[in-house]
Amino acid sequence: MPTLCGITGADLPQNEIDGKDIWNWISGDGSGENPHNYYPFSNSKQFQGVITGDGKWKLHLEHPYRTIDFGGKDGIPGKYKFETIDTSLFDMVHDPYERSNVIAQYPEMAQQLIKWAEAHEEKFYTKVE
Numbered sequence: 001m002p003t004l005c006g007i008t009g010a011d012l013p014q015n016e017i018d019g020k021d022i023w024n025w026i027s028g029d030g031s032g033e034n035p036h037n038y039y040p041f042s043n044s045k046q047f048q049g050v051i052t053g054d055g056k057w058k059l060h061l062e063h064p065y066r067t068i069d070f071g072g073k074d075g076i077p078g079k080y081k082f083e084t085i086d087t088s089l090f091d092m093v094h095d096p097y098e099r100s101n102v103i104a105q106y107p108e109m110a111q112q113l114i115k116w117a118e119a120h121e122e123k124f125y126t127k128v129e
Helices: 002-008 107-124
Strands: 038-042 047-052 057-060 063-070 079-085 088-091
Touching: 038 107, 047 107, 057 107, 088 107
Parallel strands: none
Antiparallel strands: 038 047, 047 057, 057 088, 063 079
């Protein structure tokens, strides 16, 4: 949003937001750097984790997700099931399909991403009990 507001000259909203103007970085003019340490991801209702600003590391916080149990056939729909992913770290450069959780091999990176995730969740998500 801050990038679009900057391009169009619109005012930013008064409430706190987590975006930053990245026009100089994405325009390719060479004068900018990515100002984000991380990007959060969610399913819009549930905060699920963060990915580093350079795209190399992705941390999933423990959360349920829907996956296919078996595919459909001959016009009959398949079935889905819910599973839970544990707190997991993925090296997106060497494992873009997120097949190997490397949290045990990179505990310092995991701790940094967990710290960012916890701060982001506390700031932007309301816990419902």
